[in-house]
Amino acid sequence: GDFALTESGVVPTKKPVLVCVLDGWGVNPITDEWNAVHCAETPTYDALTKVEGRFTTVAAHGPAVGLPTWDDMGNSEVGHNALGSGQLIAQGARLVDGALADKSIFTEEGWNYIKPAFASNTVHLIALLSSGGVHSRFDQIEGIMRGAAKDGAKKIRMHVLLDGRDVPDGSSIQYMTDLEKVLSELRAAGCDAQVASGGGRMHMTMDRYEADWAMVKRGWDAHALGEAPHKFKDPVEAVKSLREIKPNDQYLEAFVIVDDSGSPVGAINDGDAVALLNFRADRMVEISKAFEYEDFKEFDRKRWPKTLFVGIMQYDGDLKLPAKYLVPPPSIVKTIGEYMAKNGLKTFACSETQKFGHVTFFWNGNRSGYFDEALETYLEIPSDNVPFNEAPLMKAAEITAAGVEALKSAKYDQVRVNFANPDMVGHTGNMEATTEACTFVDQCLKKLLDTVEELGGVFLVTADHGNADDMVQRNKKDKKPVTIDGVIQALTSHTLAPVPVMIGGPGLPASVKFNTAVEKPGLSNVTGTIMNLMGYNSPSCWEPSLI
Numbered sequence: 001g002d003f004a005l006t007e008s009g010v011v012p013t014k015k016p017v018l019v020c021v022l023d024g025w026g027v028n029p030i031t032d033e034w035n036a037v038h039c040a041e042t043p044t045y046d047a048l049t050k051v052e053g054r055f056t057t058v059a060a061h062g063p064a065v066g067l068p069t070w071d072d073m074g075n076s077e078v079g080h081n082a083l084g085s086g087q088l089i090a091q092g093a094r095l096v097d098g099a100l101a102d103k104s105i106f107t108e109e110g111w112n113y114i115k116p117a118f119a120s121n122t123v124h125l126i127a128l129l130s131s132g133g134v135h136s137r138f139d140q141i142e143g144i145m146r147g148a149a150k151d152g153a154k155k156i157r158m159h160v161l162l163d164g165r166d167v168p169d170g171s172s173i174q175y176m177t178d179l180e181k182v183l184s185e186l187r188a189a190g191c192d193a194q195v196a197s198g199g200g201r202m203h204m205t206m207d208r209y210e211a212d213w214a215m216v217k218r219g220w221d222a223h224a225l226g227e228a229p230h231k232f233k234d235p236v237e238a239v240k241s242l243r244e245i246k247p248n249d250q251y252l253e254a255f256v257i258v259d260d261s262g263s264p265v266g267a268i269n270d271g272d273a274v275a276l277l278n279f280r281a282d283r284m285v286e287i288s289k290a291f292e293y294e295d296f297k298e299f300d301r302k303r304w305p306k307t308l309f310v311g312i313m314q315y316d317g318d319l320k321l322p323a324k325y326l327v328p329p330p331s332i333v334k335t336i337g338e339y340m341a342k343n344g345l346k347t348f349a350c351s352e353t354q355k356f357g358h359v360t361f362f363w364n365g366n367r368s369g370y371f372d373e374a375l376e377t378y379l380e381i382p383s384d385n386v387p388f389n390e391a392p393l394m395k396a397a398e399i400t401a402a403g404v405e406a407l408k409s410a411k412y413d414q415v416r417v418n419f420a421n422p423d424m425v426g427h428t429g430n431m432e433a434t435t436e437a438c439t440f441v442d443q444c445l446k447k448l449l450d451t452v453e454e455l456g457g458v459f460l461v462t463a464d465h466g467n468a469d470d471m472v473q474r475n476k477k478d479k480k481p482v483t484i485d486g487v488i489q490a491l492t493s494h495t496l497a498p499v500p501v502m503i504g505g506p507g508l509p510a511s512v513k514f515n516t517a518v519e520k521p522g523l524s525n526v527t528g529t530i531m532n533l534m535g536y537n538s539p540s541c542w543e544p545s546l547i
Ligand code: 3PG
Pocket: 023, 024, 074, 075, 076, 077, 134, 135, 165, 166, 283, 423, 427
């Protein structure tokens, strides 16, 4: 019926197809000493880029992946959603923008659910405090704070995660200052609005894929219980002081704001409203479970306040988590995973913890389950919980070994892996370590491609967004590195660079080349390409294939 695939006859079916995502590997037009992809030793990648008709680049940011503007860098959620679905999807950032612009966010079910707390209880808003646009945006956070005050919230408490990962390190001070300005305006208008707790996003609350529940506990203790190792009266002072202990926004230690008597100003109590304002799913799932699930065993919550709890989005479509949300999430259906499962095709998907959900959960349209467990094997290699500049090889060797074994097993129609290194090491801002990461990933890629060669298979290598391809902040005009007091400023975030798409393998007939007539290709054009490489016509609901 709806999901039937037809054989294209161009590429033989029954060849294993390798899909390899080099996370954070962009093709940046600037190839100077701050482009780690360029500086790394990458003979395998270099050779692929030289194959006539089988190397191209596609857009991986902005509207090409459903984000509001061309200034929005891509990210792994929207990138893998596009790769897995073949469709242009209006993403969370855009949906929240729309709901704030027409104010529907303030009249829908989710808002009505928390509103009863406004008059006599506290409204707690938990958010990544930056304008990164990957997990959250300051203007949206501000809009919701103002909306709550306008709708009669007497007491607002902000629980904020400092960023430095999607925005420059050190910017936390400015964002906290900006937040304080809005809060003081609300206070002047009679709403008791204050920062209650906070800390670095990689230190607390925003863990993903259950890599480190202790992170979530640190967040719970500060946000919900009002307990943290550091106590301050002033939030800007808090960030400044904590940066003296550890000059890294991402890893700032947890703090709570206390009143004159030393009591936390914003512990969460029964009857309070709690809203998570990050629209991106991966790093909100665990904290959502802590607030929502009565039966919760990941850590001792000590106290579980019965709150009116919402996410700005629903983060997991399978778990229906959270049950209540402010803006309906994008509906991502008819993904390649679903097509494959409904046609009896077998998948092997693997990455290490930090990217495991990228090639499964995000790939499948933000669903944590399987389409058909009998046909899908998902393998997670546990990531180490270390700053990745200290271990730039990460688990790439283990992922490679698993991929090689899966290809050789002849059990799968598609073997899909993601190498985390260029992205995760890139986020540390460390040029040397990121270069080493790219060099190593290139060696791993060679092993996978050699296996495809041996087996007569087909491959497609791509990336989800840029990151390692630019490791320095640049002046807008001349693109020269930004320096402060003579010190070059690292770029920890993703880039706007397009990403490579490279195809090949002995199973691919010599006539198969990229079709240069596809206009303005983006990541969602890759899905149909993969389907073609597997020997099938691409479903018409997807963006056109690149071949
Ligand atoms: C993160 O969550 O680590 C960053 O904000 C984005 O990185 P990713 O999109 O590559 O996961």
